[in-house]
Amino acid sequence: MMTREPRLRVPPPEGTAEPPEPPDGIDFDGFYHAHFRSLTLQLAAYCGDLSQAQDLVQEAFCRAFARWSRVSRYDDPVAWVRHVAWNLATSRWRQLRTAHSWLRRQREEHVPGPGPDRVALMAALAQLPTSQRRAVVLHYLADLSVTQIAQQEGVPEGTVKSWLHRGRAALAAELATTNEVNNHD
Amino acid sequence: MTERDDILVTSEFAAFRAAYSPAVRPAGPAAVRETIRQRRRRTAVVTAAAVVLAVAIPVGANAALQRRTGRPPAPAQSIEPTPSQTLPSSTPTTASPTPSTADPTPATPSGRISRTQLLAARLDLPDWPWYVPKTCTTAKVRLDPGPGVIGDSVPVLLGDPDYGDLDGDGGAETVALVSCRNGEAQVKQVVAFDRDVGGRIRPMGQIVGTFDELPDITEFSVRADGRIRVRVADGQACCGTPGWMPQRQWRTYAWSGGRFRQVEGPTSFGPNPHVVDLAITADDITWGPKGADGTRTGTAVVIVRNLSQVPASLVEVHLRMQVGTTADGGDWAACQGGPPPKGPIICRFGPLGPGATRTFRFGLRNSNTSSGTGIAEVDPIGTEAFPLSDPSRENNEDRYRYR
Numbered sequence: 001m002m003t004r005e006p007r008l009r010v011p012p013p014e015g016t017a018e019p020p021e022p023p024d025g026i027d028f029d030g031f032y033h034a035h036f037r038s039l040t041l042q043l044a045a046y047c048g049d050l051s052q053a054q055d056l057v058q059e060a061f062c063r064a065f066a067r068w069s070r071v072s073r074y075d076d077p078v079a080w081v082r083h084v085a086w087n088l089a090t091s092r093w094r095q096l097r098t099a100h101s102w103l104r105r106q107r108e109e110h111v112p113g114p115g116p117d118r119v120a121l122m123a124a125l126a127q128l129p130t131s132q133r134r135a136v137v138l139h140y141l142a143d144l145s146v147t148q149i150a151q152q153e154g155v156p157e158g159t160v161k162s163w164l165h166r167g168r169a170a171l172a173a174e175l176a177t178t179n180e181v182n183n184h185d
Numbered sequence: 186m187t188e189r190d191d192i193l194v195t196s197e198f199a200a201f202r203a204a205y206s207p208a209v210r211p212a213g214p215a216a217v218r219e220t221i222r223q224r225r226r227r228t229a230v231v232t233a234a235a236v237v238l239a240v241a242i243p244v245g246a247n248a249a250l251q252r253r254t255g256r257p258p259a260p261a262q263s264i265e266p267t268p269s270q271t272l273p274s275s276t277p278t279t280a281s282p283t284p285s286t287a288d289p290t291p292a293t294p295s296g297r298i299s300r301t302q303l304l305a306a307r308l309d310l311p312d313w314p315w316y317v318p319k320t321c322t323t324a325k326v327r328l329d330p331g332p333g334v335i336g337d338s339v340p341v342l343l344g345d346p347d348y349g350d351l352d353g354d355g356g357a358e359t360v361a362l363v364s365c366r367n368g369e370a371q372v373k374q375v376v377a378f379d380r381d382v383g384g385r386i387r388p389m390g391q392i393v394g395t396f397d398e399l400p401d402i403t404e405f406s407v408r409a410d411g412r413i414r415v416r417v418a419d420g421q422a423c424c425g426t427p428g429w430m431p432q433r434q435w436r437t438y439a440w441s442g443g444r445f446r447q448v449e450g451p452t453s454f455g456p457n458p459h460v461v462d463l464a465i466t467a468d469d470i471t472w473g474p475k476g477a478d479g480t481r482t483g484t485a486v487v488i489v490r491n492l493s494q495v496p497a498s499l500v501e502v503h504l505r506m507q508v509g510t511t512a513d514g515g516d517w518a519a520c521q522g523g524p525p526p527k528g529p530i531i532c533r534f535g536p537l538g539p540g541a542t543r544t545f546r547f548g549l550r551n552s553n554t555s556s557g558t559g560i561a562e563v564d565p566i567g568t569e570a571f572p573l574s575d576p577s578r579e580n581n582e583d584r585y586r587y588r
Contacts, residue, residue: 064355
């Protein structure tokens with residue numbers, strides 16, 4: 001459900017990875033550097049592709065910059081960028097870009113990835129249904145509350161709780177298996 | 186159990202964050218500025234070209250067209266970064282061989298498409314219903330500007346498009362109402378369009394189209410939140426359907442899960458209070474013996490039924506037969522204004538409630554010795570302020586013999 005305007009007036013809970021910024025005169029560069037990394041990690045966990053996540057977040061920041069005078073005055077501009085980036089991840093824009101990115105990557109070095117042990121989480125996430133994967137990533141990487149996820153996704157809170165519960169259980173089961181296999185080696 | 190899962194998952198994500206974070210290579214805010222600067226410049230060029238076209242200087246127009254198509258439309262070609270688009274390495278992270286975001290994101294052309302641009306393009310449309318004429322095409326369609334009389338059944342662009350961010354991606358898309366004539370009526374669909382990276386107009390999807398339970402679409406608008414309000418009707422005011430008959434509703438649609446779905450407003454019309462379904466049967470009439478004045482009498486047994494769920498405030502029964510027959514006795518007293526004088530043999534009565542049946546035994550006097558076949562007709566009248574219609578005509582008349 002990506003049908004709603006981002007809920008821009010909802011302040012993030014205290015102690016989140018994306019602290020609220022002063023509403024007036026936010027400096028775009030500072031805003032970009034403060035949030036690019038965390039947003040990219042969220043999208044990478046969702047898409048399973050770090051390069052693509054960087055593309056998506058960069059495009060979301062472009063769209064924010066194009067209307068920066070408005071977006072910067074929102075109570076929670078990060079919510080706007082996150083919402084746009086997540087929507088881009090499921091949109092036609094991504095599909096249209098995929099072929100392009102693939103072609104381009106043939107000529108480029110791959111982004112140096114972390115060791116194979118960390119790939120296990122990506123692989124386990126990929127097993128989850130999309131809605132559960134979104135909920136889990138938003139909760140554990142974006143540090144969003146159930147209420148905030150419900151608002152971003154446009155679903156009741158009970159639905160989010162159910163997604164989180166099932167997603168977490170499936171993920172834990174998958175990771176436990178992976179760990180066992182690794183231990184036996 | 187759940188708590189243990191929570192701890193495990195939390196620690197896995199923490200490790201993920203720590204491991205992947207150094208691998209993120211932001212293209213930098215300078216790349217954002219450059220991308221937006223290029224997109225704005227491109228928009229300005231297109232606008233300038235449009236101005237040249239507007240003053241209709243053929244040579245200038247050609248030049249403008251060439252400039253507009255300066256970006257080759259084929260995606261595989263057009264999105265190759267050209268040297269002029271390559272960014273100066275303005276941020277430290279882009280000094281080394283760069284990840285994919287380092288070159289400026291190719292402009293995603295604006296999805297805001299004017300009526301003129303829609304009419305000028307060859308468009309792909311979502312499917313029409315299966316029963317439309319073959320000339321209602323969907324591939325590479327040049328929309329007709331309408332309105333007026335369109336001889337052939339061809340896709341027509343109705344009115345002006347509207348714009349909004351339908352899929353929440355931060356950019357605008359275009360919504361338009363297109364139609365195609367099918368017999369006397371029109372099939373219509375509300376379609377969302379966007380541009381792909383090559384600048385070509387692509388259908389995003391059908392928001393709603395006319396079908397059996399939804400015969401007409403008359404208006405639409407895109408709300409600030411990207412949802413689309415569409416005014417629908419349960420009948421098309423044309424070809425014998427009066428304008429007062431259709432019920433109208435606003436329904437709201439939204440892009441969700443890769444297609445458009447209805448999210449607000451009623452999902453069905455319910456019975457139309459202007460539409461009834463009346464039925465009539467009439468028995469054969471046998472004239473009695475000739476009286477002293479040379480006339481004969483008989484009785485017409487007429488049964489009128491209201492098969493609909495809608496009350497009929499006033500109903501008219503008309504017995505068509507050869508001249509020389511007049512109303513005389515029986516149930517004529519139940520008619521508005523009593524027995525009809527000389528002329529058409531008509532009885533107006535009401536109300537006739539939903540599902541109600543009314544049996545009349547109309548007395549008739551015949552002054553000649555005619556025999557033949559008559560027709561009993563029933564029509565809903567209603568009132569001037571609230572007229573009624575009965576589109577299902579097949580049960581509104583019955584034939585009877587008289588002799």
